[in-house]
Amino acid sequence: MRKSIVLSVNFRCRAVVKKYILLIVLLLSGYCTQAQFVASTPAPGARPLGKNFFGGLTGRDSLGVSRMWFYSLALPGYSQLYNRDYWKLPILYGGVGGLAYAGYHNNMNFLDTGNEQFKTNRNLCYIGAGLVYWAALLDGLASYKTPKRYLPQRTTIYSVLLPGLGQFDNGDYWKIPIVYLGIIFGVYLIDYNTSQYLRFRDAYNDVIAGRPDEFNGRFTAENLIYYRDSFHRDRDYSVLYLGLFYTLNIIDANVFSHLKAFDVSDNLSLKMRPVIMYDDMIASRSSMPAFGMSLNMTIK
Numbered sequence: 001m002r003k004s005i006v007l008s009v010n011f012r013c014r015a016v017v018k019k020y021i022l023l024i025v026l027l028l029s030g031y032c033t034q035a036q037f038v039a040s041t042p043a044p045g046a047r048p049l050g051k052n053f054f055g056g057l058t059g060r061d062s063l064g065v066s067r068m069w070f071y072s073l074a075l076p077g078y079s080q081l082y083n084r085d086y087w088k089l090p091i092l093y094g095g096v097g098g099l100a101y102a103g104y105h106n107n108m109n110f111l112d113t114g115n116e117q118f119k120t121n122r123n124l125c126y127i128g129a130g131l132v133y134w135a136a137l138l139d140g141l142a143s144y145k146t147p148k149r150y151l152p153q154r155t156t157i158y159s160v161l162l163p164g165l166g167q168f169d170n171g172d173y174w175k176i177p178i179v180y181l182g183i184i185f186g187v188y189l190i191d192y193n194t195s196q197y198l199r200f201r202d203a204y205n206d207v208i209a210g211r212p213d214e215f216n217g218r219f220t221a222e223n224l225i226y227y228r229d230s231f232h233r234d235r236d237y238s239v240l241y242l243g244l245f246y247t248l249n250i251i252d253a254n255v256f257s258h259l260k261a262f263d264v265s266d267n268l269s270l271k272m273r274p275v276i277m278y279d280d281m282i283a284s285r286s287s288m289p290a291f292g293m294s295l296n297m298t299i300k
Contacts, residue, residue, distance in 0.1 A: 056082050065144045066153045072140050076133055079140020088139065095132035099125045137161060155257035159250045166253025170260055179249050186242030193235035200228040 053071055056063040056078075063071075063082060072079040076096065080088045103125030110118035138161055141154050150170070159166030164179040203213035204224035213219075219227070 065141065065151060068144065069141060069157055072137060076136055083140060083143040085143055092132065092136045096129045099129035150257050150260040152254055152257040156250060156254040159253035163246060163249045170253060170256050172256060182245045186238060186245055189238035190235060190242065193231050193238055197228060197231035197235055200224050200231060204228055
């Protein structure tokens with residue numbers, strides 16, 4: 001059903017201004033969606049948080065994908081229960097519980113014997129348990145049932161959990177190599193600057209203590225301090241770059257998911273035209289018609 005809203009304005013609007021107006025509306029709608037997710041005060045008529053939690057499990061309430069994912073963070077397997085994928089629960093709890101127990105067992109053996117192999121096994125088991133939990137979160141999002149092809153909330157969480165997955169969900173496959181090249185470059189910068197910082201820090205400590213350093217006296221203590229502090233600063237900048245790039249990956253997935261479901265073609269029903277307004281259209285005591293501009297915005 002198409003409704004037409006006619007607004008009288010007395011200014012001229014170029015095509016680029018129209019697109020900026022639509023983009024602002026789009027960004028505001030995305031912001032409001034995220035704000036609604038984190039809002040602490042329920043809307044009038046909304047069910048309390050606890051009842052909504054149990055209502056989703058029993059099927060009495062329909063949950064948004066953001067709320068379902070939030071609940072599954074606190075209760076692993078909640079999204080599988082909500083999606084009625086009960087057969088996945090033994091896999092989830094068996095994987096997490098079994099790997100966590102194996103990690104605990106290897107940790108106890110490491111403490112008793114000091115064998116580094118037990119330490120390695122412990123770390124691998126704990127990482128495996130975390131990966132099973134992470135996979136369950138992704139599975140809950142992917143199995144969420146909705147008639148919409150593009151769901152910005154789900155796409156955003158995709159990119160939070162796995163950089164590039166939101167771009168994959170949007171169909172922007174060409175962006176995935178850019179995302180991972182940027183992340184790999186950031187990790188490389190952090191590793192390089194950290195290793196150099198440690199080298200010059202240890203060399204400076206050796207020089208101060210009167211021990212031979214790895215540079216065999218090629219640098220004075222002042223030079224070593226300068227390089228140590230420089231690489232320390234560059235490492236901090238590298239961490240900042242990686243965090244900003246990761247955030248940009250999330251923002252890109254969210255914005256373009258909104259754009260996929262929003263008409264931004266040149267054929268938008270936002271048109272300007274001159275009109276003649278009569279007494280029944282305007283509040284005027286004059287019998288003369290008024291001239292103005294009409295802004296027609298069609299809402300689909």
